[in-house]
Amino acid sequence: MLEISELRKRFAGGPDAPGDKVALDGVGFTVRPGEMFGFVGANGAGKTTTMRIVMGVLQADSGSVSWQGRPLDYEARRRFGYMPEERGLYQKMRVAEQIEYFGRLHGLSAPAARKATEELMERLGVAERRNDAVQALSLGNQQRVQLAVALVHDPEVLVLDEPFSGLDPIAVDALATTLQERCRGGVPVIFSSHQLDLVERLCDSVGIVSAGRMVASGTVAELRSAEGDTLRVVVRDPAPGWSDGLPGTVTVQGDRHVLRVNGGDDQEILRRAIKAGHVEHFGVEHPTLTEIFKEAVA
Amino acid sequence: MNGAMLVARREIVTQVRTKGFVIGLLVTALLVAAVSFAPKLMGGSDSYTLGTVNSQRLPLEAAAPEAEFEWRSFPDEAAARQAVLDGDVDAVLVDGARVLTRGQLDEQLGVLLQSVNREVRLGAAGVSIPPLQVQPVDPGAQYESARTGIAVVLVLVLFMLLMSQVMMVAMGVVEEKGSRIVEILLATLRPWQLLAGKIIGLGVIGLINLVTILGVGLAAASVSGLAADFPPGLAGLVVAVLVWFVLGYAFFATLSAAFASLVSRQEEVGTVMSPLTMVIMVTYFVAFYATSDPTGTLATVVSYVPPFSSMVMPVRMAATEVPLWQVGASMAAMVLAVLAVLSFGARVYRRAVLRTGARLKLGDVLRAK
Numbered sequence: 242m243l244e245i246s247e248l249r250k251r252f253a254g255g256p257d258a259p260g261d262k263v264a265l266d267g268v269g270f271t272v273r274p275g276e277m278f279g280f281v282g283a284n285g286a287g288k289t290t291t292m293r294i295v296m297g298v299l300q301a302d303s304g305s306v307s308w309q310g311r312p313l314d315y316e317a318r319r320r321f322g323y324m325p326e327e328r329g330l331y332q333k334m335r336v337a338e339q340i341e342y343f344g345r346l347h348g349l350s351a352p353a354a355r356k357a358t359e360e361l362m363e364r365l366g367v368a369e370r371r372n373d374a375v376q377a378l379s380l381g382n383q384q385r386v387q388l389a390v391a392l393v394h395d396p397e398v399l400v401l402d403e404p405f406s407g408l409d410p411i412a413v414d415a416l417a418t419t420l421q422e423r424c425r426g427g428v429p430v431i432f433s434s435h436q437l438d439l440v441e442r443l444c445d446s447v448g449i450v451s452a453g454r455m456v457a458s459g460t461v462a463e464l465r466s467a468e469g470d471t472l473r474v475v476v477r478d479p480a481p482g483w484s485d486g487l488p489g490t491v492t493v494q495g496d497r498h499v500l501r502v503n504g505g506d507d508q509e510i511l512r513r514a515i516k517a518g519h520v521e522h523f524g525v526e527h528p529t530l531t532e533i534f535k536e537a538v539a
Numbered sequence: 540m541n542g543a544m545l546v547a548r549r550e551i552v553t554q555v556r557t558k559g560f561v562i563g564l565l566v567t568a569l570l571v572a573a574v575s576f577a578p579k580l581m582g583g584s585d586s587y588t589l590g591t592v593n594s595q596r597l598p599l600e601a602a603a604p605e606a607e608f609e610w611r612s613f614p615d616e617a618a619a620r621q622a623v624l625d626g627d628v629d630a631v632l633v634d635g636a637r638v639l640t641r642g643q644l645d646e647q648l649g650v651l652l653q654s655v656n657r658e659v660r661l662g663a664a665g666v667s668i669p670p671l672q673v674q675p676v677d678p679g680a681q682y683e684s685a686r687t688g689i690a691v692v693l694v695l696v697l698f699m700l701l702m703s704q705v706m707m708v709a710m711g712v713v714e715e716k717g718s719r720i721v722e723i724l725l726a727t728l729r730p731w732q733l734l735a736g737k738i739i740g741l742g743v744i745g746l747i748n749l750v751t752i753l754g755v756g757l758a759a760a761s762v763s764g765l766a767a768d769f770p771p772g773l774a775g776l777v778v779a780v781l782v783w784f785v786l787g788y789a790f791f792a793t794l795s796a797a798f799a800s801l802v803s804r805q806e807e808v809g810t811v812m813s814p815l816t817m818v819i820m821v822t823y824f825v826a827f828y829a830t831s832d833p834t835g836t837l838a839t840v841v842s843y844v845p846p847f848s849s850m851v852m853p854v855r856m857a858a859t860e861v862p863l864w865q866v867g868a869s870m871a872a873m874v875l876a877v878l879a880v881l882s883f884g885a886r887v888y889r890r891a892v893l894r895t896g897a898r899l900k901l902g903d904v905l906r907a908k
Contacts, residue, residue: 296726298893319727327895329720334553345545346727390723 243272243295243398243429248304250290250453264290266453269304272398272429272446277420279440280433281534282450288433289326291450292402295431296323308398319347322396326403326433328387330375337362337371340389347394354393361389364419381412388416392423399423401432405439417443441530451538461530468528468536472507474500475522476514483517497521542728546736547743550711554744564748568755574692575759587648590631592619597632597655682770689769690830690857693780696752697850698823701787704745705819708792709799709808711737716892717803730889738792742785749784753777779866780853786870787849789877791819793884800891801899811898818846826850833858843869845876 246269252262265287272278282288293299295306297318306313331339337358344354362368365385367378375383384407391399399420405413421443424430434440440447441461448458457464476483476498484491487510489502498518502510514520528536554560586607589599596610611628613619616639619631623639629648631639638644638652661668715721715733724733757773760766794815802811829838829851842851842861848869855861891904 293722296722298722298725315729321726323723323726325719325722327719327722329715329718329723331553331714331720332718334549342545342549343723343727346542346724348727 242274242309243431244305244307245269245271245291245295246305246307248291248294248301248306250287250294250299250301263453265294265301265304267304268450268453268455270448270455270458272431274427274429275424276445277424277430277443278432279444279447280431280450281435281437281440281447281530282433283538286450286538287453288450289402292323292400292431292433293325295400296321296325298325317397320394320397322391322394322399322401324387324391324401324404328383330383330387330390332376333374335372335374336367336378336386339375339386340393343390344393347396349394357393357395358389361392365389366415381408384408385412385415388419392419397428399428399430399432401430403434404432405434405436413439437530437534447530449534449537457533457537464530464533465527468533469503471526471528472500472502472505472510473522473524473526474502474510474514474520476500476517477519477521479514479518480516483513487513542732543736543739546728546733547740550737550740551743554707554741555747560744564751567748568751571752571756572759575756575765576763585647587630587645588628590619590622590628592616592631592633594632594635595659597652597659599651599655602655602658603651682768685768686770686858687830687833689776690833690854691827692756693857694823694826694830694850694854696749697780697784697787697853698819698826700745700748700784701791701850702816702819704741704788705791705795705815706808706812707741707744708738709795709812710805711741712796712799712888712892713802713805713808716800716895717805719895721892725893730892731885734793734796734885734888738789738796742788742792745784745788746781749781753780776853776856779856782870783849783853783873786873786877787822787846790846790849790873790880791815793877793880797884797887797891798901800888801901801904803895803898807898822847822850826854829854830858843872845873848873 248265248268250263250265252264268287268291270278280288280291290299294301295313297313297315308317311317334342340358340361341351341354344357345351349357359368362371365388367382367385367389370378370382375386378386384404388401388404391401401420404416404420408416417439420430420432444461446458446460447464449456457467459467472489478496479498484498484500487500487502488505489500492499492501500510500514511520511523514523585603585605586609588609588611589596590611590613592613592615599606599608611622613622613631616633619628619633619639622628623631623641626641629640630644630652632652633639644652658668715724721733757766757777760769795812798811798815799808802808825837825841825847829835829841832838833855838851838855841847842855842865852861852866852869856866887901887904890907891899
């Protein structure tokens with residue numbers, strides 16, 4: 242289990258931006274083996290800073306990161322896979338050599354690194370570009386190589402900063418499938434994304450960070466139940482004043498009235514609606530992650 | 540250490556594979572070979588065409604065995620004058636008393652003609668003068684010009700290699716920092732491993748260049764016959780030059796990596812490196828000056844002062860005999876300087892290399908915790 246608790250980080254101001262900036266103010270969450278954790282938040286909320294601290298690229302002012310019950314150290318981190326927000330590859334190095342090189346840096350033997358590289362290139366669809374320099378590849382393919390670099394040593398934990406950004410829908414699916422496979426193999430996966438529908442589809446649990454604080458975290462179902470379901474009723478040509486005394490809000494769209502209400506006596510509402518006019522829709526709606534997110538960071 | 544070796548290996552493989560490296564090595568080898576043959580090709584250029592009108596040919600060959608003389612006879616002075624004006628002959632001896640020339644007479648030829656003429660006349664009168672015996676009192680003196688030549692070439696080679704490798708280290712550091720590869724690298728490597736690997740890798744490239752230059756130079760010199768003029772103990776000098784290159788390179792490359800880690804863009808490398816390139820230039824100038832005065836006070840004193848010693852001491856060693864204890868003392872001082880620079884450079888690099896963005900100030904980096 243990867244436990245991140247109470248991370249705090251403050252950046253000293255420079256000549257361009259005087260005064261300290263608080264980047265993290267007590268960020269914490271846990272990710273269990275085989276769990277996919279979606280990390281969402283507005284730009285500058287602290288996602289990248291958190292991930293960089295987890296990977297040891299940045300030092301936290303306070304707080305801790307532990308893996309399997311022990312404080313995360315350099316040796317354990319070497320078995321992590323990391324994809325930073327700003328992609329970095331040697332532009333002039335060949336695809337296969339690059340993946341292999343990072344495999345060796347992570348401690349694989351030469352034959353093991355070669356084997357893992359072959360498999361990954363096949364899996365990610367860049368095998369025919371093996372001898373091309375990275376700079377000759379399209380952005381999408383470079384991203385696949387970047388992912389291969391993060392995966393080559395069969396990492397125990399995956400930390401991916403915006404792995405889906407800039408990918409076409411087919412590449413998104415390929416990447417999602419790869420991550421789900423790793424996850425099923427017992428690897429905890431953390432990734433950040435602004436594509437909330439994707440996070441909602443893929444992730445077992447979600448953490449929402451805003452201005453350096455965790456504002457919500459838990460399974461998608463937990464977040465939904467915290468938010469509460471919404472009853473949505475659409476009535477055509479209702480009698481005026483039909484909703485007086487009912488909870489919730491009514492919006493008028495042409496000759497249709499839409500009532501949204503959290504809680505309340507749904508049977509009573511239905512009776513009133515039928516009496517008032519023609520009921521076109523009556524149903525309970527789960528909040529989307531986008532709605533939960535907007536609510537949480539508001 | 541394994542990580543550092545992997546990094547070094549990548550640097551070497553990457554460099555060796557570039558066209559620039561292969562072409563550069565070939566061009567250098569050709570240049571060195573050309574330089575080794577040049578003295579032989581140009582050395583034989585002292586040749587004169589001389590004419591006579593109603594005169595005996597003077598035995599100039601005996602007095603100047605290294606020069607070549609071609610003689611022509613002219614029927615009268617008018618024909619001789621025309622030949623001189625046309626530039627067909629350098630000088631014409633008329634009646635054994637006058638020399639016709641176009642403009643000023645070549646100084647060497649003039650002295651030669653006068654002294655040989657005098658000798659011939661005196662010989663005819665029965666006076667024979669034994670030639671002066673030249674006796675060098677210092678034993679190695681006959682190698683002096685060869686020694687100076689070697690020193691001049693050496694200092695140039697050291698300077699160029701040092702400069703190119705040091706710039707390569709800087710650009711490599713900025714490449715990794717600017718493209719953020721360093722974030723992935725440092726998730727699996729310690730900063731010192733990355734730094735050491737890069738410096739070692741590019742240093743090996745520099746050594747490959749240096750060994751090629753020395754090897755081709757020595758081979759070409761022995762083929763061209765130039766090596767006959769070389770002083771004894773050349774093998775020791777070659778080894779010393781390699782050691783000095785390694786020391787000088789370690790010093791400058793470490794500082795180079797530290798300075799380069801302050802910036803994030805290749806465009807800024809030149810600016811941030813300028814203090815260091817200045818020091819390398821000054822080292823080169825001092826060393827070059829030392830080739831003309833290898834026993835002077837400046838050369839002697841500076842040959843103990845790191846980092847200048849890395850180029851000035853090899854010059855002194857090439858140009859004169861330097862006692863072993865002096866070389867040892869100078870090397871010890873340089874090794875200490877390299878160690879100090881390593882500790883300083885590794886500290887700056889470690890703190891600066893992940894802080895991308897605007898150029899960092901060295902003072903801020905050192906003050907930060």
